[in-house]
Amino acid sequence: MTSDPAPAHTPAAPRDGAREGTRGHDSARRLGPTRVLDIDPLLDDPKTRIVVCCGSGGVGKTTTAAALGLRAAERGRKVVVLTIDPARRLAQSMGIDSLDNTPRRVKDVDGDGELHAMMLDMKRTFDEVVEAHADRERAAAILSNPFYQSLSAGFAGTQEYMAMEKLGQLRARDEWDLIVVDTPPSRSALDFLDAPKRLGSFLDGRLIRLLTAPAKLGGRAGMKFLNVGMSMMTGTLGKLLGGQLLKDVQTFVAAMDTTFGGFRTRADATYKLLQAPGTAFLVVAAPERDALREAAYFVERLAAEDMPLAGLVLNRVHGSGAGELSAERALAAAENLDDAGIVDQETGKAAFRNSPETQGSSESPADSDTATEAPAPDVGSPAADRASADGAVGQLTAGLLRLHADRMHLLAREQRTRDRFTALHPEVAVVEVAALPGDVHDLAGLRDIGDRMANGGPTGTA
Amino acid sequence: MSRLQVVSGKGGTGKTTVAAALALALATEGKRALLVEVEGRQGIAQLFETEALPYEERKIAVAPGGGEVYALAIDPELALLDYLQMFYKLGGAGRALKKLGAIDFATTVAPGLRDVLLTGKACEAVRRKDKTGRFAYDYVVMDAPPTGRIARFLNVNDEVAGLAKIGPIHNQAQAVMRVLKSKETAVHLVTLLEEMPVQETADGIAELRAAKLPVGRVMVNMVRPALLDEADLELVRSIPRTALAKSLSTAGLGGARRGGGADRLVDPLLEQAGEYAERYALEREQRSVLTGLGLPLHELPLLAEGMDLAGLYELATELRQQGIS
Numbered sequence: 073m074t075s076d077p078a079p080a081h082t083p084a085a086p087r088d089g090a091r092e093g094t095r096g097h098d099s100a101r102r103l104g105p106t107r108v109l110d111i112d113p114l115l116d117d118p119k120t121r122i123v124v125c126c127g128s129g130g131v132g133k134t135t136t137a138a139a140l141g142l143r144a145a146e147r148g149r150k151v152v153v154l155t156i157d158p159a160r161r162l163a164q165s166m167g168i169d170s171l172d173n174t175p176r177r178v179k180d181v182d183g184d185g186e187l188h189a190m191m192l193d194m195k196r197t198f199d200e201v202v203e204a205h206a207d208r209e210r211a212a213a214i215l216s217n218p219f220y221q222s223l224s225a226g227f228a229g230t231q232e233y234m235a236m237e238k239l240g241q242l243r244a245r246d247e248w249d250l251i252v253v254d255t256p257p258s259r260s261a262l263d264f265l266d267a268p269k270r271l272g273s274f275l276d277g278r279l280i281r282l283l284t285a286p287a288k289l290g291g292r293a294g295m296k297f298l299n300v301g302m303s304m305m306t307g308t309l310g311k312l313l314g315g316q317l318l319k320d321v322q323t324f325v326a327a328m329d330t331t332f333g334g335f336r337t338r339a340d341a342t343y344k345l346l347q348a349p350g351t352a353f354l355v356v357a358a359p360e361r362d363a364l365r366e367a368a369y370f371v372e373r374l375a376a377e378d379m380p381l382a383g384l385v386l387n388r389v390h391g392s393g394a395g396e397l398s399a400e401r402a403l404a405a406a407e408n409l410d411d412a413g414i415v416d417q418e419t420g421k422a423a424f425r426n427s428p429e430t431q432g433s434s435e436s437p438a439d440s441d442t443a444t445e446a447p448a449p450d451v452g453s454p455a456a457d458r459a460s461a462d463g464a465v466g467q468l469t470a471g472l473l474r475l476h477a478d479r480m481h482l483l484a485r486e487q488r489t490r491d492r493f494t495a496l497h498p499e500v501a502v503v504e505v506a507a508l509p510g511d512v513h514d515l516a517g518l519r520d521i522g523d524r525m526a527n528g529g530p531t532g533t534a
Numbered sequence: 535m536s537r538l539q540v541v542s543g544k545g546g547t548g549k550t551t552v553a554a555a556l557a558l559a560l561a562t563e564g565k566r567a568l569l570v571e572v573e574g575r576q577g578i579a580q581l582f583e584t585e586a587l588p589y590e591e592r593k594i595a596v597a598p599g600g601g602e603v604y605a606l607a608i609d610p611e612l613a614l615l616d617y618l619q620m621f622y623k624l625g626g627a628g629r630a631l632k633k634l635g636a637i638d639f640a641t642t643v644a645p646g647l648r649d650v651l652l653t654g655k656a657c658e659a660v661r662r663k664d665k666t667g668r669f670a671y672d673y674v675v676m677d678a679p680p681t682g683r684i685a686r687f688l689n690v691n692d693e694v695a696g697l698a699k700i701g702p703i704h705n706q707a708q709a710v711m712r713v714l715k716s717k718e719t720a721v722h723l724v725t726l727l728e729e730m731p732v733q734e735t736a737d738g739i740a741e742l743r744a745a746k747l748p749v750g751r752v753m754v755n756m757v758r759p760a761l762l763d764e765a766d767l768e769l770v771r772s773i774p775r776t777a778l779a780k781s782l783s784t785a786g787l788g789g790a791r792r793g794g795g796a797d798r799l800v801d802p803l804l805e806q807a808g809e810y811a812e813r814y815a816l817e818r819e820q821r822s823v824l825t826g827l828g829l830p831l832h833e834l835p836l837l838a839e840g841m842d843l844a845g846l847y848e849l850a851t852e853l854r855q856q857g858i859s
């Protein structure tokens with residue numbers, strides 16, 4: 073489990089040691105001329121106020137955001153993490169599974185800093201905006217309107233809009249040194265930038281204005297066409313949907329309009345926040361073709377929008393401690409073992425299962441093992457047993473070699489996709505985070521991810 | 535076998551891929567399948583390496599044994615115009631509405647309306663017959679919205695109830711629901727052997743059942759090959775490293791002595807085996823959760839070199855061998 077294929081038998085450099093020392097030469101070669109993204113200075117810098125984690129679906133945005141928040145807090149900052157749809161167990165472990173839409177302090181955080189976390193409740197955020205901007209009666213009318221309900225419960229883009237809204241609110245409270253923002257799951261990372269504007273301009277759009285002000289229009293010359301259009305539309309839609317619909321639409325639109333005074337303006341304001349100095353975008357991607365293609369689009373888009381990109385977090389990268397053994401050689405060796413023939417495998421496995429000398433720790437290569445080419449002493453059972461044990465061992469060894477070949481193929485594929493990205497965007501600083509074999513669902517796991525991020529990769533065994 | 539096969543699942547688990555493979559699998563032996571897409575993302579065109587699909591049924595693939603797969607990307611705006619045209623003969627007026635943004639408005643702010651148009655079009659294709667009275671398509675396979683939205687998406691009747699209590703849209707919704715709640719329909723869920731998608735699958739099934747929508751099968755996608763079995767994993771825990779070193783040496787990978795070529799491979803190989811074991815245990819846990827759902831399970835392999843047309847046919851063959859049709 074290393075993206076840093078320094079062979080596991082060489083003692084790993086201490087994690088807090090010199091940065092260069094923690095990076096295997098092989099990994100340095102792999103990254104080539106690419107700049108390494110230094111996470112800690114970014115998190116420590118008091119000027120960094122907002123970190124946004126973007127990327128396509130499932131790449132590790134939520135995990136990365138939570139890990140960065142924890143790390144920054146444990147390095148002394150007062151941090152709030154805004155997560156969106158975190159995995160249940162992760163939310164539970166941070167104590168934010170209750171969905172009350174406000175930040176909660178996370179327990180068991182080391183150091184002097186503070187970590188607060190929350191999980192975005194999209195509908196509730198929307199309701200709160202309404203309640204904050206309308207008098208009680210009007211708010212009630214909006215909240216019970218069927219159009220409002222459709223819109224707030226799942227209009228494409230509402231989640232992105234509300235994430236921005238919440239970010240704006242948190243920033244306005246000015247209680248935290250650092251806000252780390254997760255972004256909603258979507259196929260395209262660009263949705264995060266585009267959806268709020270789309271929603272905003274939609275709500276501020278021409279049709280909405282027509283619907284809210286039909287009387288005004290009616291009085292003017294030159295608006296005749298629109299007026300005809302209007303009555304045709306009301307007629308048709310009315311016929312289609314039943315009469316009540318248009319009334320609902322008009323109430324909704326009127327209420328929204330008078331209370332909000334411009335969704336678009338609001339969306340624009342948060343957009344500006346993202347361009348402000350002190351905001352840093354991190355693009356998260358897995359070393360896979362689609363994810364990196366999305367990442368490249370996003371990088372280009374940020375540049376076009378003058379939004380500050382800190383770098384790329386390449387998450388779930390694989391490595392191997394036996395990188396010098398090629399896939400081809402491993403497969404050939406496995407075949408040698410297959411050909412050597414296998415006697416009764418099951419007995420052989422049983423023979424080892426009961427063996428007193430067990431494989432204690434694979435992490436202490438320099439321990440008492442003084443083995444030579446001779447077989448291990450405890451395998452001194454009858455010859456038949458020995459042969460079958462050898463058969464089982466042979467089969468296992470072949471299996472381990474195939475597993476290794478599989479890993480080496482994966483490394484080669486990840487390498488190719490990464491090289492393609494680097495060739496396209498050599499200016500983007502990159503940090504690699506190794507794939508852990510299991511999920512990340514507690515503070516220890518987040519801390520581990522944070523360490524790996526800060527060290528550009530793991531420093532030995534997982 | 536239901537004639538309308540709806541494929542949902544967590545985002546990115548392979549809905550589009552599995553829906554396409556399923557259409558290919560169902561179309562074998564001279565059958566005809568229609569693959570429909572409802573999210574306007576042109577995922578089908580991408581997968582079949584063709585140009586963007588228009589709002590029109592098009593043959594996109596030939597299945598083994600002479601079957602045919604047609605594809606259709608349903609566009610809600612065009613579907614609404616279609617619909618208006620059909621009921622009110624509103625050619626030019628429809629365009630004027632579009633210009634005003636009314637169509638956009640109707641199909642976006644009122645998700646119930648949009649969904650009834652999308653599902654309505656799919657149901658129409660299910661029921662359509664040719665002149666000889668034969669069904670136009672033997673199967674319709676829908677690449678549907680993700681698990682989190684699928685029950686609401688299909689439960690159009692409830693969704694439009696707040697918007698249209700009477701009138702043609704209401705009637706349309708009821709007609710759609712009759713197909714969707716019948717044996718004609720099966721909703722399949724695609725998942726991976728990971729915690730979140732499995733959890734979403736379980737939640738999704740509960741939600742579909744509560745809405746009385748027919749749940750079909752669970753498709754476990756991107757299943758990695760089992761390179762070590764249970765017995766191997768047990769042996770890994772107990773084997774003396776010297777025995778492994780010797781075995782590696784026998785295989786031609788250098789000396790088994792300490793510091794020899796084979797000896798140096800032991801630790802990293804055991805470490806990789808340890809990771810494999812951890813993942814294996816997680817996958818087994820998730821598989822048992824899935825088994826507990828009491829639905830037919832299918833497993834599709836992870837195609838290590840990525841997806842292409844050949845891979846898609848491979849998955850289709852796999853589905854057929856697992857008795858999908």
Ligand SMILES: Nc1ncnc2c1ncn2[C@@H]1O[C@H](COP(=O)(O)OP(=O)(O)OP(=O)(O)O)[C@@H](O)[C@H]1O
Nearest residue numbers: 129130131132133134135257388506507508511512
């Ligand atoms: N480096 C890693 N090693 C192992 N597992 C990881 C790693 N990073 C993330 N994961 C796991 O991958 C899964 C997806 O991660 P996460 O939820 O952070 O992704 P996301 O980008 O937020 O997804 P979505 O787009 O659905 O919101 C989780 O189960 C998480 O535990």
Ligand SMILES: Nc1ncnc2c1ncn2[C@@H]1O[C@H](COP(=O)(O)OP(=O)(O)OP(=O)(O)O)[C@@H](O)[C@H]1O
Nearest residue numbers: 259362545546547548549550551756835836837841
């Ligand atoms: N069995 C498989 N082996 C290898 N890759 C696969 C497999 N199934 C799907 N993929 C790949 O996984 C990615 C996601 O698949 P797909 O687009 O079908 O998912 P989806 O659920 O439709 O995603 P979305 O939620 O974004 O619509 C694609 O790149 C696809 O090629």
Ligand SMILES: [Mg+2]
Nearest residue numbers: 133134156157
């Ligand atoms: Mg997430």
Ligand SMILES: [Mg+2]
Nearest residue numbers: 549550551577
């Ligand atoms: Mg898809």
